[in-house]
Amino acid sequence: MKAAxxxxxxxxxxxxxxxxxxxxxxxxxxxxxxxxxxxxxxxxGSARLTSEIRAALQIMTRDLRRANYHANYIKCFGNLDCRDILNNGDGNVENYIKPITVTGGSCFFYWFDRDSDGDGTDDDPVGAFRRVVVGGVGVIQMTTTRENAPSCNSGNYWTAITDPDVINVTNFFVSNALSYTDTVDGATQTVDKIALVITAQLTGNAAVQRTVQDVIRVRNDIFAPAP
Structure with a gap:
């Protein structure tokens, strides 16, 4: 019998x-x-931040490279006196052939024949970018609707190119210190080089921060004949 x-x-x-x-x-x-x-x-968030500031830098780079462009530049090949004949009889070449202006290290503007008609009296030749603080958030803005030099501190003609709901631009630095002028036999050639630096962070997370920078070599040099 088995035990239980x-x-x-x-x-x-x-x-x-x-x-x-x-x-x-x-x-x-x-x-x-x-x-x-x-x-x-x-x-x-980091990828979105990088994408936003690189997009802003690309917008500035592409437009800035066109500074001092004029539709009648073909007349300048081999002709140092082209400044005297560059307009088409209606335009003013002085509207376009000007050094790039940097103001306060965070705003700059430049000039060119934006509609490529060689006429400086019927278009909006100025391009400009600046950093401002809106609602406590840093924003980069641009304008292309001015026929006169824009104000870096005011004006209702500025449009944001960064989204304040996504990124806060904490620093925007502009410098033309790399620009230079060469002189040969009294004639001068001014070469514009503009350094741009953007530092930004996520609006909702300040710990996520990025910095991008670039040096833009303007394609249209400024020539001036010997006096």
Missing amino acids: YRQRGMSLMEMLIAMSISLVVSLAMVGLMANTLGTGTETI
């Missing part, structure tokens, strides 16, 4: 130990998931 066998389950102590181990593992998994999600969110 009494089956036993987990003791209270064993159950408490198992629950404690499960709780530790669960907390570790929750922490890992939270960290992964947080890192992913920060990565997405």
